[in-house]
Amino acid sequence: MSVWIGIDLGTQSVRAVAVTGGGDVLGSASRPLTSHRDGPRHEQDPEQWWRALAEATREALRDVPSAQVSGLAVDATSGTVLLSDRSGRALTPALMYDDRRADADRANEAGAAVWERLGYRRMQPNWALPKLLWLLRDAPAGARLAHQSDFVNRRLVGHDVATDLSNALKTGVDLIEERWPLEVFDALGVPAEILPEVVRPGTRLGVVCAAAAEETGIPEGTPVIAGTTDGCAAQLGAGALRPGSWNSVLGTTLVLKGVTKELIHDPLGVVYSHRAPDGSWLPGGASSTGAGVLSRDLPGRDLDALSAQAAARYGAPPSPGREPGGPPSHRGGPPSHPGGPPSVTYPLVSRGERFPFAASAAEGFTLGEPADDVERYAAILLGAAFVERLCFDYLDLLGAPVDGELILTGGATRSAYWTQLRADVLGRPVTLRENAEPALGMAVLAGGDPARLIRTRAVVEPSGADLREAYVRFVAELEGRGWLDPAAAAHARERTAR
Structure with missing residues (x-):
């Protein structure tokens, strides 16, 4: 029985999982x-x-026979860099x-022509290449x-390693030619010898060395596979693997990532694409x-109590035949506003928007x-669902397939x-997974079969609630404030009317 190790280097923690082939x-x-x-x-x-990785892997592997460990991969936060010797x-x-x-x-x-060809047009100050220039001073x-x-892959294998195209995106790697654009780096005064080689995610980098095995508990000789950024790892863990399929991650903020056969070019620069292990493209954006x-x-x-109260007050009756995972059954009569509250909030966490439009x-x-906290809560949820819908409308405008x-x-x-x-606003069935997380995505990339590792918990069908009029008003407000591009607003209205 093979066991695959996935390691997620996040902002607040390191997480390791050991998953069987089943x-x-x-x-x-x-x-x-810290x-x-x-x-x-x-x-x-x-x-x-x-240190955190070594402690996490040693605990995760405590009851796993060494002979069963078949490979590992590590994901990391996008655009995080340092200088090493x-x-x-x-x-x-x-x-x-x-x-x-x-x-x-x-x-x-220096890189305007390359960034334009790669579809994202401009780098942001928090991207890795500007930070590299800052460090090199x-x-x-x-x-x-x-x-x-x-940094951690080198410790695992005990020698220099290539970097993956996913983590190198914000450092300016040419994802089309799969190499560093040395002409740009020459113009910037970045010596070629400081750059690691680049490979696709999923490429074997080496095997766990004896010293790393002693510290981490990972068996010596375990293959180490080139990983991805944490966002791409989450997409892999969610099972958004085919063209037209999308993973929408809604937590503190909203992130969408999907799969396309061709590179998407965004004139506004709010959507950029990673390169998948098979050579396809992984476009996405973060709101x-x-x-x-x-x-x-x-x-x-x-918030759980507010959710239950909002469901009783505003939720539409569950649609016939829908699988488990929808709202709780309504008691004491039908909801007063089926499908949604009379108010809607644009739930911006901080000043400035990044996706589906750029507006500082x-x-x-x-x-x-x-009228009260229940309506305030429901209005926030509805606004987030409207932004999610607008993201898909904008992706459709760019030519990205969104029908998966x-x-x-x-x-x-x-x-x-x-x-x-969200299912009602999108007008589409939505899938929930049992155990979607970046570390699981790395176990898949390390060699695990996604058809067996990724499990569906429920598919939630739209209830039939009609929220189109409220959505169109919301889009008009964003356009009227000068934030949403008129072409994007018109396309959203056109898709809503279909």
């Missing part, structure tokens, strides 16, 4: 990570990544994915670039809206006047009412 989790463990934040600065100690020791703290001390102007001037001799996953607004606007409230001045708002399986993951899926509301 999808049974034999062991799992996590260890916390961040150092100060305004635009966000750093972590790379040595803590290794040639022996793999950290020379600098790690600049995390949202560290914004760097400036992207030089990178965008005071770099000691012999310094080398290392992404978060590169600044999401459930984070709930804790901010409804502090201390019992965007701010949250509410259409209508919620829609898989919902993230904390929002704990609310049956919210899940049903």
Whole structure:
């Protein structure tokens, strides 16, 4: 019986899982990570990544026979980089994915033609290449670039490793030609010798060395497979693997990732694409809206109780034949507003929006006047569902196929009412998985069969509630405030009228 190890290097913790080829989790463990934040600065100690990984894997593998371990892969946060020496020791703290001390102007001037060809048009200050330029100002001799996953993979195998195309995206790798654009790096003064080789996710990097085996409990000789960013790992764990299928992750914020055969070009630059292990493309975008607004606007409230109350007040009756996983049955008569509340909130977690439009001045708002906390709660949930729908409308405008399986993951899926509301707004069945997480995605990439490792918990059908008029009003408000591009707004209205 083969066992696959998936390791997720997140922001707040390292998580390791050991999964059988049949999808049974034999062991799992996590260890916390500490961040150092100060305004635009966000750093972590790379040595803590290794210590936390070693502790987590040793615990996860405690009851797993060594002979059964067949491979492992590691994912990491996108755009996190540091400088290391040639022996793999950290020379600098790690600049995390949202560290914004760097400036992207030089990178965008030198690489404009390449970034345009790759579809995302411009780098942001928190991307890895601007941060690399910032680090190189005071770099000691012999310094080398290392992404978060590169640092721990080198410790695992005991020698230099290639980086994967997914983690290298924000460092400027040419995903079409699958190489570093050395002409851009020459213009920026980045020596070619500091760059690791690049390979596709899923490529074998080496095997676990004796020293790493002693520290981690991972058997010596275990194949180490090139991983991905955490977002792509979550997509793999959710099973969004075929063109037209999408994983919508709704937690503190909203992230969509899908699969296309061709590279998507976005004139606004809010959608960018990773490269899949098979050479297809993984487009996606991250919104600044999401459930984070709930804790901010409804502090201390019992969200589970609010969800049940919202379902009783606004939920539409379950559709016939729908599988388990929808809202609780209604008692005491039909809901007063089937399908949704009379108010809707644009649930922006912080100022500025990133997807499905770019608007640095965007701010949250509410259409209508919620009468109480139940309506405020439901209005936030409806607004998040509308943003999710608008993301799919925009992706359709760009030519991305959106007719495949829609898989919902993230904390929002704990609310049956919210899940049903999202199915109603999307007008599509939505799939819930049993154990979708980035670490599981890495177990799949390490060699596990996704058909056996990824299990469906429920498929929630639309109830038939008609929310189109409210959605069109919401789109018009975003357009009227000058945030949503008129072409995107018109396309959303056209799709709604079909």
